[in-house]
Amino acid sequence: MSGGIGDTVRALPEKKRTRQIPWRLVLPAGFLLLVLFAAVFADFIAPYPPGQQNLANFMVPPGPEHWLGTDTLGRDVFSRLIYGSRVSLLVGVSSVGLAMTIGVLLGVISAMAGQVLGEVIMRLTDLLLALPPVLVALAIAATVGPSLMNVVLIIALIYWAQFARMVRGEALTLRERDYVQAAYAIGSGPIRLLWRHLLPNLVNTIIVLATLQVASAVLLESTLSFLGVGVPPPTATWGTMVADGRPYVELGWWTVTFPGIAIMLVVLSINLLGDVLRDRLDPKFTRNR
Amino acid sequence: MSIRFLLSRLTQVVLTILLLSVIVFGLARLTGDPVALMAPAEATQEDMDRLRTSLGLDQSLAVQYWRFVSNAAMGDFGTSIRWNEPAADIILERFPATLLLASTSMLFGVLLALPVGILSAVRRDTWFDNFGKVVSLAGQSMPTFWIGIMLILVFALYLPIFPTSGYGTGWHLVLPSIALGGYVAAAIMRVTRSAMLDALEADYVRTARSKGAPERRIILIHALKNAAIPIVTIIALQSATILRGAVVTETVFAWPGVGKIAVDAVTARDFPLVQAAVLFMGCVFLLMNLLIDMLYVVLDPRISYARR
Numbered sequence: 202m203s204g205g206i207g208d209t210v211r212a213l214p215e216k217k218r219t220r221q222i223p224w225r226l227v228l229p230a231g232f233l234l235l236v237l238f239a240a241v242f243a244d245f246i247a248p249y250p251p252g253q254q255n256l257a258n259f260m261v262p263p264g265p266e267h268w269l270g271t272d273t274l275g276r277d278v279f280s281r282l283i284y285g286s287r288v289s290l291l292v293g294v295s296s297v298g299l300a301m302t303i304g305v306l307l308g309v310i311s312a313m314a315g316q317v318l319g320e321v322i323m324r325l326t327d328l329l330l331a332l333p334p335v336l337v338a339l340a341i342a343a344t345v346g347p348s349l350m351n352v353v354l355i356i357a358l359i360y361w362a363q364f365a366r367m368v369r370g371e372a373l374t375l376r377e378r379d380y381v382q383a384a385y386a387i388g389s390g391p392i393r394l395l396w397r398h399l400l401p402n403l404v405n406t407i408i409v410l411a412t413l414q415v416a417s418a419v420l421l422e423s424t425l426s427f428l429g430v431g432v433p434p435p436t437a438t439w440g441t442m443v444a445d446g447r448p449y450v451e452l453g454w455w456t457v458t459f460p461g462i463a464i465m466l467v468v469l470s471i472n473l474l475g476d477v478l479r480d481r482l483d484p485k486f487t488r489n490r
Numbered sequence: 491m492s493i494r495f496l497l498s499r500l501t502q503v504v505l506t507i508l509l510l511s512v513i514v515f516g517l518a519r520l521t522g523d524p525v526a527l528m529a530p531a532e533a534t535q536e537d538m539d540r541l542r543t544s545l546g547l548d549q550s551l552a553v554q555y556w557r558f559v560s561n562a563a564m565g566d567f568g569t570s571i572r573w574n575e576p577a578a579d580i581i582l583e584r585f586p587a588t589l590l591l592a593s594t595s596m597l598f599g600v601l602l603a604l605p606v607g608i609l610s611a612v613r614r615d616t617w618f619d620n621f622g623k624v625v626s627l628a629g630q631s632m633p634t635f636w637i638g639i640m641l642i643l644v645f646a647l648y649l650p651i652f653p654t655s656g657y658g659t660g661w662h663l664v665l666p667s668i669a670l671g672g673y674v675a676a677a678i679m680r681v682t683r684s685a686m687l688d689a690l691e692a693d694y695v696r697t698a699r700s701k702g703a704p705e706r707r708i709i710l711i712h713a714l715k716n717a718a719i720p721i722v723t724i725i726a727l728q729s730a731t732i733l734r735g736a737v738v739t740e741t742v743f744a745w746p747g748v749g750k751i752a753v754d755a756v757t758a759r760d761f762p763l764v765q766a767a768v769l770f771m772g773c774v775f776l777l778m779n780l781l782i783d784m785l786y787v788v789l790d791p792r793i794s795y796a797r798r
Contacts, residue, residue, distance in 0.1 A: 327506045328513070331775045332768065333734035336752055340764055343756040344517055420633050424738060427635050428753065440633075447639055451647050458643075461636035469631035 226477050229470035236467060240286040247280035251437045260453040270455040272446060278455060281437040282463050288438040293419040296356035301411050304364025309395055312372035326362035334359050335424055342430035349432045352425060356418050367410060371403050405482035412475035416468045423464050439464050499783060503776050510772045514765045515555050567766035572758045577766035581748055588747030592732045594663050598671030599678060600725060607682025611690060612709055626676035634735055638669040638742035655744040666743040673735045674728040681724040685717035726785060730778040
């Protein structure tokens with residue numbers, strides 16, 4: 202962006218890079234690993250079963266028995282948070298994985314195929330980027346019914362557009378490069394062109410975008426669960442926990458506060474990680490100064 | 491601005507809206523038999539058949555789609571099952587409430603983001619700058635529904651300053667505007683900061699400094715004026731984004747706008763109303779994007795969409 206020379210001159214004396222621990226990387230990555238560990242070993246870590254109800258424990262405030270209190274059905278909030286992390290991580294990663302696959306494929310197809318097909322795909326991405334994702338997801342979820350699988354599919358269905366947009370743009374530029382033209386001239390087929398010459402140039406950008414998309418998929422999943430069209434009730438999810446606690450929020454702040462903090466910390470960590478990745482992997486993005 | 495650019499953008503928007511209508515129509519047909527939803531429980535097969543014929547649901551999909559689109563083009567989106575009123579009327583009736591909330595939220599977002607963004611650029615790499623960065627990143631990582639509930643908890647229940655939810659007085663506007671405005675403030679702040687950083691490093695700022703212009707004047711006149719284009723653009727883009735955020739915020743605060751009515755319609759399986767709401771919001775958003783593109787050309791004469 203702006204005068205790179207001025208930046209370096211100013212930056213050099215100020216920053217002592219050598220002995221510093223890269224907190225920007227270590228903190229978010231460490232936290233995410235911790236959450237991943239808790240999600241995988243939830244059965245061993247959670248002090249109570251997530252569905253264990255006990256009406257005698259109606260909304261017990263946080264204390265030594267229940268670290269983060271209990272909800273309206275007497276279920277342990279901390280245990281449900283741990284089990285809820287499974288849904289958030291699973292939906293976030295798998296929906297974006299699916300979206301990435303569809304998006305990259307359609308993006309490449311739209312760049313390589315004829316004008317009509319390319320144009321149709323691009324109008325479809327316009328549309329998906331134009332509509333409120335919550336509303337679209339809500340409408341589809343109400344149509345197909347709520348389930349873990351459907352939430353993943355719905356988010357993937359909305360999120361592929363970003364990938365397709367980006368890949369198409371990059372592929373259109375790369376297509377004109379000499380080495381791609383040369384490969385084409387010596388008779389490389391479309392698959393080889395794609396695999397050997399286009400995708401390796403796109404990998405970094407795709408990884409960065411995917412990371413940021415996972416953060417927003419976790420948010421969207423929690424919103425859908427909150428609105429009652431996400432993963433259905435017996436499963437503990439962070440969004441449902443907020444929705445369950447909301448009518449009784451006057452009686453206890455902990456049922457809605459902790460799940461929200463959990464969502465925020467996970468999303469924030471993924472976003473921070475995405476920023477670091479962007480700085481390191483993708484010189485095309487300007488540094489977030 | 492070339493006429494050709496305008497025409498090609500318009501064609502794109504029209505195509506996208508047509509595509510939207512196909513999807514909205516298809517989605518509603520996926521939900522199963524609308525007649526079964528509409529008919530009372532004690533209806534006989536004969537009653538259902540009569541209802542089906544009267545609604546035109548016994549005809550081919552193509553005919554049904556054509557009727558749907560041509561009616562929609564005339565402003566007829568069918569009748570809401572739940573309210574038994576034309577869906578378009580219901581939406582238009584609620585739109586002012588959404589517009590009101592969107593404007594006050596935008597106002598709050600801009601009033602918050604501009605000073606903070608400018609100050610962050612001026613005091614680059616100080617605690618203020620870093621604090622602003624962290625807060626805006628944290629803000630973007632919070633679910634909007636949760637921010638709303640937390641605001642209600644603190645400023646309506648614990649400190650009974652504002653009403654918990656609903657519509658009516660100006661007091662009702664405060665909490666939802668903060669929730670929704672905060673949602674867009676983070677992006678505006680970051681763009682303001684980086685645009686100001688660029689502007690502050692430019693030659694004319696050095697010139698202004700060297701001739702002894704007061705610092706306040708340099709920042710607010712010389713730099714800000716030149717940073718205006720990206721800032722205005724992001725504000726325009728965010729005013730489109732705010733309409734999306736409105737869906738959740740309106741639901742949390744029981745604000746009777748288009749977003750809330752759409753969520754209610756989905757829950758009540760009132761599909762004509764869902765169709766109308768999705769089509770309406772999609773069109774508004776697409777048209778706003780078109781306006782922004784045109785605004786961009788007007789603002790910055792260096793940009794032309796003629797040939798890239």
